[in-house]
Structures are given as C-alpha cells and as structure tokens.
Amino acid sequence: MRVLLLYPLFPKTFWSYDKILELVNRKVLLPPLGLITVAALLPQDWEFKLVDRNIRDVTEAEFEWADLVIISAMIVQKTDALNQIKEAKRRGKLVAFGGPYPTSLPDEGKKAGVDFLILDEGEITLPMFVEALQRGETSGTFRTTEKPDVTQTPIPRYDLLELDAYDSMSVQFSRGCPFQCEFCDIIILYGRKSRTKEPAQLLKELDYLYELGWRRGIFMVDDNFIGNKRNVKLLLKELKVWQKEHQYPFRFNTEASVDLAADSELMELMVESNFDAVFLGIETPDEESLKLTKKFQNTRSSLTDDVDKIIRAGLRPMAGFIIGFDGEKQGAGSRIISFVEQAAIPTAMFGMLQALPNTALWNRLEKEGRLRDNTKKDINQTTLMNFVPTRPIEEISQEYIEAFWKLYEPERYIDRAYKCFLKLGPPKCKAPFKMPELVDLKALATVIWRQGFKRSTRWKFWHHLFGIFRHNPAVWEHYLTLCAHNEHFLEYRQIVRDEIGRQLVDTNPKLMDKELIEI
Secondary structure, rough: OOOEEEEOOOOOOOOOOOOHHHHHOEEEOOOOHHHHHHHHHHOOOEEEEEEEEEOOOOOOOHHHHEEEEEEEOOOHHHHHHHHHHHHHHOOOEEEEOHHHHHHHHHHHHHHHHHOOOEOOOHHHHHHHHHHHOOOOOOEEEEOOOOOOHHHHOOOHHHHHHOOOHEEEEEEEEEEEOOOOOOOOOOHHHHHHOEEOOHHHHHHHHHHHHHOOOOOOOEOOOOOOHHHHHHHHHHHHHHHHHHHHOOOOOEEEEEEEOOHHHOOHHHHHHHOOOEEEEEEEEEEEEOOOHHHOOOOOHHHHOOOHHHHHHHHHHOOEEEEHHHHEEOOOOOOOOHHHHHHHHHHHHOOEEEEEOOOOOOOOOHHHHHHHHOOOOOOOOOOOOOOOOOOOOOOOHHHEEEEHHHHHHHHHHHHHHEEEEHHHHHHHHOOOOOOHHHHHHOOHHHHHHHHHHEEEEOOHHHHHHHHHHHHHHHHHHHHHHHHHHHHHHHHHHHHHHHHHHHHHHHHHHOOOOOOHHHHHHHO
C-alpha cells in the first residue's frame, strides 16, 4: 500500500509566528506529530510520503503515486482539510480522515466524501482500519470508547519530515488531564486519567531525533505535562541524565496547569532537564468565572504569586486568557491586561470563549438554545464567539480588540518581557559553545535594527538589553528571542482587530465597522 499523509493548512493564528520564522529561514513552528505517529502504527511494509501543506503543496505526481490518502486535522484546520478531501476524491483516491476534528464532528468528514473515518485514538482504531482494508472493504467508520495504553505506542516516523522546515520538534509523554474545565475538549478526547509513556520509551524517541541530526528546541505537546506528577518526575530524573550525557542538544517547552508552582522539586527537575518555558492555562483573573467554568485548580492560591514562583524557578511563562464567560462583569479585558502586566507574562495568548463540540460547555449551551450556527468554524484567536453570551457581544468584542491591541503594543510588550527576565531564574544546563550560523546572525541583526534603531522602541530596547546584561546576564539570549517575537505580534494584533470587526459587522450589519474597531 502506498500512503500519502496530508496535513492541512493552518490559518494565521497566535502561534503562526510567520514573521519570526522568516527571519531564520523556517516555514512552520511544529510538525504534525499525529500523522507521523499514524505512520508508525500502520504496517511498516507499506510505503509512506508525507506532505505538510504549511510547507508546500501536494504535487500531481504524489497524488498519482498514492493508493490511499490519509488526512489528519484539528478544527482550526477545517477549511483546508475539507478542500484536500475533495481534491483527493476528485482524483479517484481512497481517503481516510482522522484526528481531533473528525473525532469531534464526524458528519462533516462524511459530507465531504471521505471513505474511512478513523476516530478517537489510533492505537486502537488504526488496526481496525487495516483489518477492514485486508477484507477488501472500501468504506467504514472506526471508533472506540477505550483509551489505549500509550506505553505500547511506537516511535513516531520522524524520518518522514522535512526537518529543516521546522523551528521546533514535537514529542508526547502523556495524554489526558485530571481536571474538569467546562470549556476544554481534551478531557473529552483523551479522558481525565493522565496516561504516560515509560521514561525509557521517550528517551528512545529522543535518541532517534538525535540520530537524525536534530539539535534545536522540542515542544512536549502534552496538554498537561504534570497531570501525573509521579511519572513526570520519574521521566525528568532520567531525562536530566540523558541531556547531560549528550551535552544538552535539546531545549524543552511544554504546557502545564498552574499548580506546577506548588511543587518546587518538579520545577527544579524541569530546569535541570533544560526546560526553559511553560504554557499555563490561567484563563482569567476573575475568580467567579474560574469557579463557573470549573477551573478550581486556579482558585487555590494567588495566581500572581504562582506565576512569580514559576519565573523565579527558571521557567518563562506563556499563558492563555479567555474573555466572554457567563456572568462576566464589564471590564474583563482591562482586568486581564492588568493581571498580565502585574504578573510579568510576556506571551499572553488571548481569545474569545468558544464552545467546542461535545464539551460540558457545548452541551449546556445547546440545552439553553444559545449555540450560534452563523460563525466560521476554524476556531482561533480571530473567531467571534460561537454562542450567545450573557452580556452584549459588541461589548465583549470591543473589550477583546482593545485588550489584544494594548497587550501587544510594542513598548508595553518589551517592558513586560524585561520585567519577567530580570527575575527569571538562570538556566542550570550549559551546552558547549558553538559558532552561531549565518542565518541566526542575520536574524539578530534584523531584530536589533528594527527595534533598536528604526522603531519607537529604540530607547527602551537598549535600556532593557543593557539592564539584562547587568542584572541577569545568563538569560540575555533567551531575552532577545522574546524581543524577536514582537515582530509577529505587531502584525497579528492588526489581523485580530480586522477579523473580529468584520465578523461582528457580518452578524449585525447595523453596526458601523469603523465605530467598532476604533480605539
């Protein structure tokens, strides 16, 4: 069987980082870990080709070569996923569709004309699919309520990737999250029990990446890396040894719940393993909204203090924030800005609340008749809310646009980053010195020229950079990387402003677009 694995396009999102990636000649932030895991789970005497459409288009020769096209997608990739299904069917190809998007909304794949739906987790449903093919079947849907043992998951086929195109690599240690946030679909897709791989199993994946020549960052894609703290500590104790033996070839980032701050041993192990950043689901500083959405883990201590502990341990915080919770009081956007600046969180991902399919929020709003059908479905930070909120949508949208704009005003952003890096705990790992590549030197020169000479940030840029050299010199390279991120957010805040304003006018033509988005 000749299999063409297709990964659909992402729209521009908060994490696209186009402007930054251009500086270092890379195309995409992260690879399609799900698809290369699928390739590892299928029979290894099959032939595989992988095309990430975020890097390049599929060629006619590749379509012609394939006996089977497998497409995997998240909801944010919906538009291109459906287009690629139609393109493959137009060429008479057998098409299988899997991933979080069809698992949540299988009927949409069927309407687009797929032959096979491979839903839920592939360790269980892919063997069902292979058996159906061996029986000569040409269509079918494969589902399971069982959660697989991920200690049996094979090493992903990293060799299928165009490695030079990616800025970071992806690995996964666990699936699932123990919490019960009403809006979250992770617990629906993967359950509330955090299932982990064996430490030796994950180290074999790192061995493979090392053999392939990878020497850059790795994102641990677990939705809550610390969901099973005992097993994570067992991993980290072995990982820090592996890293030292290999002279720290990888720098790690991940996602974790904010209760990470309560475990100093865990934070220390992460930093000793060369983790330098963590994404935190904070959502809102409004305690009533946190309780309403059942994010009780964020109400047990001061969120500002928690973030401060994480920073001082040596982990740069990234954090997610949401506006539009039921019962939310006016001024939520301003309160989020105040919190982000007080807590010194450089990267604050901000979005309007969305009801994701099959979540507790979705089911509640469906019963209340509040879901909206006239919205675009590729949910990201430029998407208007897909349900009727408890306060006027125009008010929420205005607060959202204003808050996003102010959060990424260049001088405010650089001030926030400076405040964070002044107290950021220094790294505990030291890789051997290596000469920087020409592309990295060019990127550095571009950032310094734009922010240190060309823009209004120039005085603060130099003041803050020399302040870092003086007060916390061990983190200066990390700090400059965050300065470079400003290149992306400067453009993306305009996209948010334009897109949300346009959608709001589409839903209510009586609104004047100019009046809505003027700040």
